[in-house]
Amino acid sequence: MKGLGAGMAIIGCGSATPSQVMTNKDLSQLVDTSDEWIRTRTGISKRHLASEDVSLSDLSAQAAAAAIKMAGLTPADIDLIILATSTADDLFGSAAKVQELLEASQAVAFDLTAACSGFVFALVTAAQFIRTGTYQRVVVIGADMLSRWVDWSDRSSCILFGDGAGAVVCQGIADHDHLLGFEMHSDGKQHDSLNLSYQGKAKTLKEGMVISQGSYQPITMNGREVYRFAVAKVPEVIEKALFRADLTTDDIDWLILHQANQRIIEAVASRLKIPAEKVIANLDEYGNTSAASIPIALDEAVREGKIQPGDIIASSGFGAGLTWGAAIFRWGN
Template sequence: MNNIGAGITIIGCGSAAPQNKLTNVHLSEIVETSDEWINSRTGMRTRHISNKTESLSQLAADAAQRAIADANLSPTDIDLIVLATSTPDDLFGSASKVQSLVGATRAVAFDLTAACSGFVFALITASQFIRTGVYQNVVVIGADILSRWVDWSDRTTCVLFGDGAGAIVCQASQNSDRLLAFEMHSDGSQNACLNLPYQSQSKSLVPGITTQYGTYKPVTMNGREVYRFAVAKVPEAIEKAMFRAGLVVEDIDWLLLHQANQRIMDAVAKRLKLPPEKILSNIAEHGNTSAASIPLALDAALKEGKVKAGDTIATAGFGAGLTWSAAIFQWG
């Protein structure tokens, strides 16, 4: 196609989550904690956990199929699939598998890894393919199964994470541009604050030559530093994006943040001088689902009738890397 200078509309949304729910009460049977302790510090009450037969690829495909149907498109209309995930089924990537499961036979697909910032990074990446006229219909998916990489004896992390997937459909438009502005940042000097590190062992091949093999260790996090980082950097990124969009706080209908912790979301809203009723949150139901959390919360808000066509949404992802990003868009 030749659609250079196209704008972006967001025309469909869908989500998927495993059936199994792990409650705070369940967690109190695993580690020394309580429903009151978890909820008061995080805002979480349950999280969905994948069983041994559920895959990241299928969760992502289910969310994508629902988003495509919501956009009144067919899978063969899709030109590109961008899968934001840190937990693929295959270390080489899961996007191509998702493309096959969806039936998007015309689409190219690739994975993007930016942890909890992944969905916003993927949305911004997808927008460049649309604006340069390369693709017309793009599916952006955020999906993670972090329960695979949780230390279930560590009460500081095991209470936080859940599994899920969410997706949106972005479409080229000559008449409007609904992605109004964005910001992206990275700071590798703080990488150690949130990790899922590889741990290797040496293996001798021949005299004088060794290689390494191993696996990944469970998630580790310095919660205090991550909180400080998020509360300082996220409002700043959103304010910069609003400035680029020519908007002020009063123009924002909804604040849609990565669902890491309710206290973080409340603190960001307070710094932006946004009332708490403008925060979109489903953290009580899903916990922290990493790259999936923003589209999961968006889909829930749409189904509840909160978000309506034309609403202006300030969204931000933040997490491992450390990375953070913000985008201002209008729904529909």
């Protein structure tokens, strides 16, 4: 179904997390840490980790299927799948595999990589396809399996990350637009603050011709710099997105930030003067699931009946790149 529409609505959501759970106590058996130390500094108590037989594509397809069902659609109705991930099963991308698993035979599919900002960037990208009338029904998935790339002997980073996937269904609507405002930014000058980088060794193919061959290395992070960046930039980008939406913080029903650290979430809410009862957080249960964190939190709040149709949500992702962005949207048709 094609046609020029005025805007989009987010009409379904879903999520999927692995059954394996790593508690803080479990982690204290691996590295020199404790439950109290982790909770007081991060707000995290546990994280869900994918077993060796679970793929990122599997989790993504489960989350997308739940979102499509909530939307009252079938996979055959979907025109486009955007998979926001930094940990694809295949370096060439996993979105097409998700399309196959869903049996969404009419959908084009591609990956988008923007680390922990990925879901917000993918949601904004989906809106552009819908607003131009190119596609009518789009599934946006945020999914990551950072357990694959964590150094489990590094106590500064292994305590943070979990695996999961979350998804939403966006649909074109003729008379209004529920993506009310957005803002996105990147700053490559701070690229070295958070990395999952390639390291290679020289390989000589013939005299005078040397290439690099290697693999990706575990996550490295300057936690202090990332914290300072997030607390400074996230309130600013939300305020800019609200300005574009012609709204103020008083108009927000719910704040859903990337679930990186409870102290970051509280600091951002405080700077925006958003009361704690309007802040949705679940990193106590899941840790930092990167691009999956916002849609997982959204899905849980919707299914619990906390978020109601018509509610206005301010969301913001931030992370490696460094990248950060915000999207203000109204939930439901």
